[in-house]
Amino acid sequence: MSIYRDAKYADVAPAEKLRLFNEVKADFRWHHVLYGCYxxxxxxxxxxxxxxxxxxxxxxxxxxxREDIDSFYELLNDVMWSCSQCFSCTRCPRHNSPGGIITIMREVAVNNGLDSAKEALKAYSRIIYKVMSTGTQVAPDMLQPDFFPDWGPDVKRVSENLDVWRRAIPPDTLHTTELAWDVSDKTRLQLYMIFKLTGNLEMIENIDEGIYMILEEVMESLMDEKDLDIDDFENILEGEEEAEH
Ligand code: SF4
Ligand code: SF4
Known part of the structure; x- marks a missing residue:
């Protein structure tokens, strides 16, 4: 029975809640994040x-x-997305890591394609795409007033003179505006193969099929361009200089 007075998800089968709970507990980090609570x-x-x-x-x-399955399911679907993953909570005298528990729960939510995960990650789709296709995160051209309204007038000033600001930075690799820094095609392909082989692409497909399809299309055309075969992982991971841009 849930600890919440207005318990939600009463229509979800207990077996499904238990399945997800067991998936969290089966994680290899589980025994390092919860020892008991004072x-x-x-x-x-x-x-x-x-x-x-x-x-x-x-x-x-x-x-x-307490292994309270109903309350766990509520946390998994709502509250846990409020954690900012700062890990200040690791100062627990029992050496628990509530932030670590939440990390595992979030991964389970994403791997299972839960609606709450889709909703929580919707705002990050552009960032996910950038990370997975280039290995870099926020690109300078994302610094637009609409995207970062809380930055006030500064972001407008920066966005208007982006080229100039970027060219003023000493390393040439940072003279880009569409990427945080210049990334070689070889690195992009290696990243793609790592995401593919580790099941991360499949995970993204569960959460956002649109991003998944764009990623596949972009990376497959890059492989065509380099005359590489999708099944030839060795070539891609150990590509010679010609795979470089
Ligand atoms: S639960 Fe822990 S990791 Fe999450 S925001 Fe609070 S202190 Fe930070
Ligand atoms: S600090 Fe540790 S022992 Fe104290 S309430 Fe939090 S998890 Fe429990």
Whole structure:
């Protein structure tokens, strides 16, 4: 029974909740993130998200230690996305890591393509695409007033003179505006193969099929351009200089 007065997800089968709970517990990091809980609240006192949201790392430690499947399912689908993954909660006197518990839970939510994961990651689709296709994160041309309204007038000033700002930076590899830094085609292909072989591409397909399809298309045309075969991982991972841009 859930600890929440207005319990949600009563329509979800207990077996499904248990399956996801067991998936969290089966993670190889599980025994390093939860040892038991004094309920002292030190983690919550140090948690920045607890100051702004109806959120408490202590609740995660307690619910997971009690194996409260219904409440776990609620945390998995709602509250856990309020964690900012700062790990201030690791100052726990029992050496628990509520942030670590949440990391595992988030991975389970993403791997299972839960709606809450899709919703939470929607705002990051551009960043996911950049990371997975280039290995770099926020590109300078993403610094637009609409994208970062909380930056005030500074972001407008920077976005208007982006080329000039970037050319003023000494390393040539940073003279780009569409990428954080210049990345060789060989590196992009190697990253793609790593994401593919480790199951990360499949995970993205579960969460955002649109990004997955774009990534596949972009990387396949890059491979065509380099005359590389998708099954020939060795060539791609150990590509000679000609695979460089
Ligand atoms: S990792 Fe999450 S739960 Fe831990 S202190 Fe930071 S925001 Fe709070
Ligand atoms: S997780 Fe640690 S810090 Fe948080 S309430 Fe439990 S014992 Fe205290």
């Amino acid at each position: 309920e002292c609240g030190i983690c919550t006192a140090s948690c920045p998200s607890a100051r702004f949201y109806d959120f408490s790392p202590r609740v995660f430690a307690q619910i997971m230690a």
